[in-house]
Amino acid sequence: MKEEIIIAGFGGQGVLSMGKILAYSGIMQDQEVSWMPSYGPEMRGGTANVTVILSDNRISSPILNTYDTAIILNQQSLDKFESTVKPGGVLLYDPNGITTPPSRKDINIYKIEGAEEAAKMGNPKTFNMIILGAFLKIKPIVKNENVEKGLEKSLPVRYHKLIPLNLEAIKKGQEVVQEIQTV
Amino acid sequence: MVVLQAESEVAAANMLYGGAACGKKVMTSSSSPGVSLKMEAISYIAGAELPALVVNVVRGGPGLGTIQPAQSDYFQATKGGGHGDYHSIVLAPNSVQEMADFVELGFDLAFKYKNPSMILSDGMIGQMMEKVELKDFKPRLTEQEIIEKYGDWATTGKTADRERNVTTSLELQSELQEQFNIKLQKKYRELEANEVRFETAFVDDAEYLFVAYGSSSRICMKAVEIAREKGIKVGLLRPITLYPFPKKELNQLADQVKGMLSVEMSAGQMVEDVMLSVESKVPVEHFGRFGGIIPSPDEIVKALEEKIIKG
Numbered sequence: 058m059k060e061e062i063i064i065a066g067f068g069g070q071g072v073l074s075m076g077k078i079l080a081y082s083g084i085m086q087d088q089e090v091s092w093m094p095s096y097g098p099e100m101r102g103g104t105a106n107v108t109v110i111l112s113d114n115r116i117s118s119p120i121l122n123t124y125d126t127a128i129i130l131n132q133q134s135l136d137k138f139e140s141t142v143k144p145g146g147v148l149l150y151d152p153n154g155i156t157t158p159p160s161r162k163d164i165n166i167y168k169i170e171g172a173e174e175a176a177k178m179g180n181p182k183t184f185n186m187i188i189l190g191a192f193l194k195i196k197p198i199v200k201n202e203n204v205e206k207g208l209e210k211s212l213p214v215r216y217h218k219l220i221p222l223n224l225e226a227i228k229k230g231q232e233v234v235q236e237i238q239t240v
Numbered sequence: 241m242v243v244l245q246a247e248s249e250v251a252a253a254n255m256l257y258g259g260a261a262c263g264k265k266v267m268t269s270s271s272s273p274g275v276s277l278k279m280e281a282i283s284y285i286a287g288a289e290l291p292a293l294v295v296n297v298v299r300g301g302p303g304l305g306t307i308q309p310a311q312s313d314y315f316q317a318t319k320g321g322g323h324g325d326y327h328s329i330v331l332a333p334n335s336v337q338e339m340a341d342f343v344e345l346g347f348d349l350a351f352k353y354k355n356p357s358m359i360l361s362d363g364m365i366g367q368m369m370e371k372v373e374l375k376d377f378k379p380r381l382t383e384q385e386i387i388e389k390y391g392d393w394a395t396t397g398k399t400a401d402r403e404r405n406v407t408t409s410l411e412l413q414s415e416l417q418e419q420f421n422i423k424l425q426k427k428y429r430e431l432e433a434n435e436v437r438f439e440t441a442f443v444d445d446a447e448y449l450f451v452a453y454g455s456s457s458r459i460c461m462k463a464v465e466i467a468r469e470k471g472i473k474v475g476l477l478r479p480i481t482l483y484p485f486p487k488k489e490l491n492q493l494a495d496q497v498k499g500m501l502s503v504e505m506s507a508g509q510m511v512e513d514v515m516l517s518v519e520s521k522v523p524v525e526h527f528g529r530f531g532g533i534i535p536s537p538d539e540i541v542k543a544l545e546e547k548i549i550k551g
Binding site: 077080084089090091092093094116117118119120121122 | 364367368369370371455458459460461462463464465534536537538
């Protein structure tokens with residue numbers, strides 16, 4: 058198993074922490090992982106993306122040209138990364154703020170109303186976990202129990218009381234993800 | 241362990257000099273411009289023959305440059321960097337695991353050769369996360385153990401049964417300074433004979449060779465995978481020690497391959513050492529991105545095709 062993922066959006070959306078939880082979840086099931094962030098010095102408000110690789114074998118480059126999955130959270134990221142999804146790969150996006158939806162015909166496209174669902178849950182910060190849930194529904198590469206362990210590992214102890222809320226958000230994402238196109 | 245925030249890079253590096261003179265395990269770290277400031281003291285440490293470890297997580301330059309990853313401090317790290325005829329032992333990790341492991345290795349080599357060691361990393365390894373297995377904790381050596389293992393040179397307080405230890409890099413008599421330089425050169429030849437470390441991948445049937453260290457070697461490994469899928473028989477040699485440099489191994493590989501591409505996040509620095517090693521047996525070219533740009537695996541394969549295979 059090897060899954061090469063790009064997660065891209067605005068700084069402050071939880072892009073990097075979503076990647077971190079995914080990477081820790083991979084460690085919990087004894088996989089090799091890499092987490093390579095890329096963000097401008099501006100951080101909050103600027104664009105942020107992270108390349109996460111989970112693999113059964115040693116990982117060569119943590120920087121890639123093409124991805125098995127792109128998780129896209131704003132228009133700039135869609136413009137930049139739509140073309141980098143491998144044919145037959147997955148593009149998952151949140152339509153909030155997207156003016157030009159993805160148009161490729163050779164990839165699987167899914168939509169998740171992450172911002173809207175997070176607002177419905179009454180906590181906008183659960184946004185990234187809803188997105189993670191949607192991804193794990195499409196590609197169940199890590200077991201739920203390992204995601205829970207990954208959360209424990211990546212969140213500081215003072216935030217552990219929020220783990221049930223995060224797990225609920227992941228479950229929500231798994232329920233509400235919509236298939237747009239499969240190839 | 242004592243962790244101290246110094247008031248400046250110059251102060252930090254001179255604290256290193258003082259700590260090393262007392263026989264303590266001392267290290268300091270910074271990113272490129274900070275390491276430039278530390279270079280004076282590193283030269284003194286080399287001149288006084290003391291062990292110390294410096295970590296440079298390289299960013300783009302010159303000047304303040306950019307905070308993004310680069311490998312443009314290769315010359316500074318491997319050719320001395322400060323003034324005078326000296327070398328630091330330079331280790332180039334290409335994973336977070338090696339960032340951890342090379343601290344111990346760097347100290348071991350520094351004490352063994354009484355010479356500054358440097359870990360030359362970059363902003364890519366500095367920012368990424370991956371799995372690390374930490375080794376078991378080892379207790380600190382006592383002063384007595386250091387004397388037994390590495391010799392009695394530290395200024396730990398003169399005892400009645402020995403001469404005083406003097407830490408200095410000053411010798412005003414040219415004849416004596418020349419003798420000291422000869423002694424240093426002898427040490428560097430020993431390093432070159434005994435401490436070269438490198439790693440190879442897919443070289444057995446290779447017709448072409450990437451030479452890359454640190455982050456670039458990881459990206460080159462992916463480039464090897466992509467090139468081999470296209471039927472290009474390319475291998476990789478990754479120097480782990482940049483000083484001493486794996487000259488002999490590259491020279492031998494030059495008898496086998498048709499050309500080499502030195503891939504660096506610089507405008508071409510290590511490529512000079514590759515050329516010297518290869519002694520013009522085969523073409524050697526450089527490919528690099530710089531200023532904080534990380535080359536992609538595809539770009540590297542394209543550069544191999546254009547600069548070496550077609551060239």
